[in-house]
Amino acid sequence: MPSVITIQGLTKTYKSGHQALKPIDLEIEKGEIFALLGPNGAGKTTMISIICGIVTPSTGTVIADGHDIQKDYRAARTRIGLVPQELTTDAFETVWATVTFSRGLFGKAPNPALIERILRDLSLWDKKDAKIMTLSGGMKRRVMIAKALSHEPDILFLDEPTAGVDVELRRDMWGLVRQLRDQGVTIILTTHYIEEAEEMADRVGVILKGELILVEKTATLMRKLGKKTLTLNLQEPMTVIPPELAEWDLSLQNEGGELEYAFDAHAEKTGVPSLLRRLSDLGIAFKDLNTRQSSLEDIFVSLVHRDGESA
Numbered sequence: 001m002p003s004v005i006t007i008q009g010l011t012k013t014y015k016s017g018h019q020a021l022k023p024i025d026l027e028i029e030k031g032e033i034f035a036l037l038g039p040n041g042a043g044k045t046t047m048i049s050i051i052c053g054i055v056t057p058s059t060g061t062v063i064a065d066g067h068d069i070q071k072d073y074r075a076a077r078t079r080i081g082l083v084p085q086e087l088t089t090d091a092f093e094t095v096w097a098t099v100t101f102s103r104g105l106f107g108k109a110p111n112p113a114l115i116e117r118i119l120r121d122l123s124l125w126d127k128k129d130a131k132i133m134t135l136s137g138g139m140k141r142r143v144m145i146a147k148a149l150s151h152e153p154d155i156l157f158l159d160e161p162t163a164g165v166d167v168e169l170r171r172d173m174w175g176l177v178r179q180l181r182d183q184g185v186t187i188i189l190t191t192h193y194i195e196e197a198e199e200m201a202d203r204v205g206v207i208l209k210g211e212l213i214l215v216e217k218t219a220t221l222m223r224k225l226g227k228k229t230l231t232l233n234l235q236e237p238m239t240v241i242p243p244e245l246a247e248w249d250l251s252l253q254n255e256g257g258e259l260e261y262a263f264d265a266h267a268e269k270t271g272v273p274s275l276l277r278r279l280s281d282l283g284i285a286f287k288d289l290n291t292r293q294s295s296l297e298d299i300f301v302s303l304v305h306r307d308g309e310s311a
């Protein structure tokens with residue numbers, strides 16, 4: 001896939017002296033959904049703001065759809081739609097006026113048919129004459145998306161699109177993002193909801209303390225770093241793990257009622273059959289067993305943890 005955004009050696013040190021971004025190199029592929037995942041203060045908004053021309057980088061370059069975001073700002077910015085975290089819309093305007101005005105800001109000719117389609121796609125059509133202040137929080141978020149799409153960008157940035165929205169609206173947003181991707185829009189979203197990245201993104205970038213520590217296809221990441229857990233529901237609770245089982249990475253859960261074994265599902269020898277044989281030899285009976293693939297959340301927590309240890 002050709003890349004639609006090329007970031008090279010991008011850094012940002014704020015006037016306060018705080019280095020929000022360490023040198024970042026990243027290619028965003030055309031038509032992908034890329035999730036930038038990181039805890040609060042990791043540098044996600046800083047990175048997006050630089051690409052969208054709101055914050056000036058300290059060093060480095062960003063090329064968006066063939067245009068340097070600093071040297072060729074207007075051309076680059078026209079290709080990009082931004083849905084910021086904060087609602088930045090005039091409360092007294094109507095939905096129709098504010099979305100139409102946004103398109104005009106990019107010097108594009110009026111296109112009422114397009115605005116109508118965007119509002120219909122976002123289920124905002126019956127609110128087109130409503131003043132922004134009368135809308136619910138979820139509706140206001142949809143208006144922010146409509147504004148960002150009004151000038152027909154090829155690249156859409158969504159900064160924490162579902163922070164603080166209810167589960168239903170989150171699902172709606174996900175559906176909408178997929179629909180946009182199917183129309184050929186490249187989507188970059190920031191999130192600290194792991195579930196969102198796992199569910200939505202083709203690729204994930206993990207940013208911690210201004211450093212992009214990992215970029216990987218979501219599926220590869222899950223496969224590579226993912227472990228499996230085997231849980232055995234014991235017939236009789238255990239107080240300690242017998243020394244005969246020391247060679248397996250076991251732990252007791254639920255007051256000794258469950259024996260858990262964490263293993264690498266891709267290893268040639270998982271250790272599962274030999275564990276089950278040994279349990280049988282020791283007369284340890286279980287009522288039920290199940291295995292669970294570790295989620296992106298487990299992976300993320302272990303990465304953050306690892307980073308904390310090395311810091």
Ligand SMILES: Nc1ncnc2c1ncn2[C@@H]1O[C@H](COP(=O)(O)OP(=O)(O)OP(=O)(O)O)[C@@H](O)[C@H]1O
Pocket residue numbers: 014015016018019020038039040041042043044045046047192
């Ligand atoms: N204008 C500024 N001046 C000085 N420091 C700033 C400025 N803006 C952000 N920072 C700092 O840079 C770091 C990265 O902030 P940024 O907003 O990019 O993080 P984030 O990953 O988007 O976090 P969140 O998920 O909370 O939005 C933080 O430590 C923040 O305090």
